[in-house]
Amino acid sequence: MPSGSARKKIVIFIVGPTAIGKTRLAIKLSKRIKGEIISADSMQVYKYMRILSQAPDASGKKAVRHYLTGSLDPRKEYNVALFRDKASEIIDSLGRRGIMPVVVGGSGLYVRALVDGLFPSEAADPGFRKKMYAFASRYGSAKLHRKLSAIDPRAAELIHPNDARRIIRALEIHRSAGRTMTELKKSTRGLKDKYDIRIFGLTRPRAEIYYDIEKRVDRMFDAGVIGEVKKLSGKRLSRTAKAVLGYKEIAGYLKGKCGLEAAKDEMKVNTRHFAKRQLSWFRPDKRIRWFDVSKMSEKKIIDRIMKEIK
RNA sequence: GCCGAGGUAGCUCAGUGGUAGAGCGCUGCCCUGAAAAGGCAGGCGUGGCAAGUUCGAUUCUUGCCCUCGGCA
Numbered sequence: 001m002p003s004g005s006a007r008k009k010i011v012i013f014i015v016g017p018t019a020i021g022k023t024r025l026a027i028k029l030s031k032r033i034k035g036e037i038i039s040a041d042s043m044q045v046y047k048y049m050r051i052l053s054q055a056p057d058a059s060g061k062k063a064v065r066h067y068l069t070g071s072l073d074p075r076k077e078y079n080v081a082l083f084r085d086k087a088s089e090i091i092d093s094l095g096r097r098g099i100m101p102v103v104v105g106g107s108g109l110y111v112r113a114l115v116d117g118l119f120p121s122e123a124a125d126p127g128f129r130k131k132m133y134a135f136a137s138r139y140g141s142a143k144l145h146r147k148l149s150a151i152d153p154r155a156a157e158l159i160h161p162n163d164a165r166r167i168i169r170a171l172e173i174h175r176s177a178g179r180t181m182t183e184l185k186k187s188t189r190g191l192k193d194k195y196d197i198r199i200f201g202l203t204r205p206r207a208e209i210y211y212d213i214e215k216r217v218d219r220m221f222d223a224g225v226i227g228e229v230k231k232l233s234g235k236r237l238s239r240t241a242k243a244v245l246g247y248k249e250i251a252g253y254l255k256g257k258c259g260l261e262a263a264k265d266e267m268k269v270n271t272r273h274f275a276k277r278q279l280s281w282f283r284p285d286k287r288i289r290w291f292d293v294s295k296m297s298e299k300k301i302i303d304r305i306m307k308e309i310k
Numbered sequence: 311g312c313c314g315a316g317g318u319a320g321c322u323c324a325g326u327g328g329u330a331g332a333g334c335g336c337u338g339c340c341c342u343g344a345a346a347a348g349g350c351a352g353g354c355g356u357g358g359c360a361a362g363u364u365c366g367a368u369u370c371u372u373g374c375c376c377u378c379g380g381c382a
Contacts (some may be wrong), residue, residue: 009319018346042346042347077343077344078344079343081342081343083343106346108341109342113343116342121342122343159349160340162348162350163341163350164349165349209361219352238344239347243344251381269335272336280340
C-alpha cells in the first residue's frame with residue numbers, strides 16, 4: 001500500500017466467461033460492501049433483451065444499484081468508446097460519494113478499454129467503411145492490407161491480411177486523425193493511472209462451463225426467449241444489438257430456416273465459442289486473481305475478495 | 311429370409327494398390343470505436359472384424375458382424 005499521500009480508491013472488477021456466475025456473485029459482494037454495479041457488457045445495456053443477454057433480473061437490480069444494464073434502446077448502436085466514457089464517468093461520481101464501484105462483465109475489450117484506456121481517435125465513419133468493404137470484397141482484403149503497410153507498417157504487422165475489419169479501422173483512424181494507430185497508441189491512458197484496480201476472475205474446468213452453458217440455453221427457452229426474439233424482430237435493431245447470441249439462431253428458426261432443436265444446438269455451439277474466446281482473452285492478463293468456482297464456494301470467494309480489498 | 315446401398319476423424323462425408331482428406335466440432339492464439347463481433351493456426355485416425363491375392367491393401371477377393379432402404 002502506498003503510504004503518505006492519499007491512497008488511490010479501489011475499483012473492483014469481476015470478469016470471466018459467460019454462465020460462470022459473475023452476476024450473482026457481484027450482487028452478493030456489492031451488498032456486503034455497499035458497492036454499486038457497473039456492467040461491462042455490450043448486450044446487457046439493451047432494453048427488451050433481458051433473457052437473451054442474461055441481464056440481472058428485477059430483484060437483483062433492486063438489491064444493488066446497477067448502471068449500464070437494460071437502459072439502451074436496441075435500435076441504437078453501442079461500442080467500447082461509449083462504454084468507456086459512461087463507465088469512467090460513473091466510477092468518478094461513485095468515488096466522490098464514497099461508494100465502491102464493482103465492474104462486472106465478460107467483454108474483455110470493454111474491461112481493457114476502461115482499465116488501460118483507449119487511444120484518442122475519431123468515431124467510425126460509415127461511408128468510408130462501406131467503400132472500404134466494397135473494395136475488399138472486390139479486390140481482396142490483402143490489397144487493403146498492403147495499403148496499410150505503406151502508412152503504418154507496425155499496425156499491418158499485427159493485423160492479418162484477412163482481417164478486413166481491423167485493416168479498415170486502422171485505415172480509418174489514419175484518415176480521420178492524420179496520424180497512425182501505432183502513434184496514437186502511445187498516448188493511451190486509463191483508469192489504472194487514477195485508481196487501485198483489483199481484477200477478480202471466475203473460472204472452472206472447461207467441461208463444466210460447457211455443461212452449464214447448455215443448461216442455461218435450455219433455461220432461456222423455458223423462460224421464453226422465443227417470445228423475446230419475436231418482439232425484437234419487429235424493431236429495427238442496431239447492428240450491435242442484433243449480434244446478441246441467440247438472436248440470429250432463433251430468428252432463423254422463426255423464419256422456418258431450421259428446426260427448434262437445430263437452432264438451440266447452434267446457439268449452444270456459438271455460446272461455447274464465445275466462452276472460449278473470453279477465456280483466451282483474459283488468460284494472459286497477469287493482474288487477474290482467479291477463483292475456480294468448482295473448488296470454492298461463492299461465499300468463500302466473496303470472503304477472500306473482501307479480505308483482499310481491506 | 312431375399313435384394314440393394316453402405317461401414318474411413320467426435321459428426322457428416324470425399325478419395326486412393328504405395329499406411330488418408332474436407333466441412334463442422336474440438337484445442338490453442340490474436341484482438342483498441344461492430345467485441346455475445348472479427349481474424350489466424352493445429353488432424354485429434356485400430357480405415358467394422360478376420361483371412362486371401364500382392365513387394366505392398368484403407369483401396370482388389372472371400373467370409374463374418376453391423377446399419378439403412380426395398381421386397382417378403
